[in-house]
Amino acid sequence: MAVIVIAGRKGGIGKSTIAGNLAAEFAAMGQTVAALDADPQHSLAAWAKQGDGMLSQCVEKLDRGSPSELHAKVRAAQKTADIVLVDTPPGIQEVAYQAMLVADLVLLPCGPSPLDLFPLKEALGLALKARAERRSKKPRIRFVPSKVLKNTNLGRGLSSSLEQLGKKVLPGIGQRIAVAEAVVSGLTVREYAPGSAAHAEFEQLAKAVDKIVRR
């Protein structure tokens, strides 16, 4: 019954993509999954609606509401799901902060550009603030390299730049066409391109996340 929040101030960095594909990987591990779309843009819900894949079974659209309504939705999802993923909006981070207050783990995706690191530091600050407010070790916080172009200097440098921020870095997700194509079909990468390099990356990421939330 772990709550995993995917957050970040930067738009388009792969938050929803990671949320949706982790949902598929956890389901494949035999876990019951709820994927809550707390972004008013509702990209995760739109992706799910594109097809009749696994996301159409597990994505729930959350309307903009008060913090207590968001917390109640997460708690309700926890009653029926082993894994609750919460996708949050970019920009103003109030929704993300509220979700962090009930999260076990916060995933902060980050792209390879130095410009991606500034908003990431803000998101990290917010997650640390949530932890301080809770007077707890939770949420745990991890970085996820996202949309990384492999075999480029920027890609290679990202993990070490992230490590310098003091939080562990999980296996990253490359910039891959199958990831974008899967969305067009309303499918996750696991469904669209099983056995592909893109799928292997999401599988590896999910295994690492699973280890953390089982602790």
Ligand SMILES: Nc1ncnc2c1ncn2[C@@H]1O[C@H](COP(=O)(O)OP(=O)(O)OP(=O)(O)O)[C@@H](O)[C@H]1O
């Ligand atoms: N690893 C990847 N490889 C290729 N394309 C990707 C990858 N990750 C995300 N994309 C594409 O990048 C775009 C933005 O991704 P996504 O919507 O997941 O980002 P986001 O951080 O949730 O955006 P927002 O901040 O607007 O919510 C989408 O078109 C998506 O298909």
Ligand SMILES: [Mg+2]
């Ligand atoms: Mg999104």
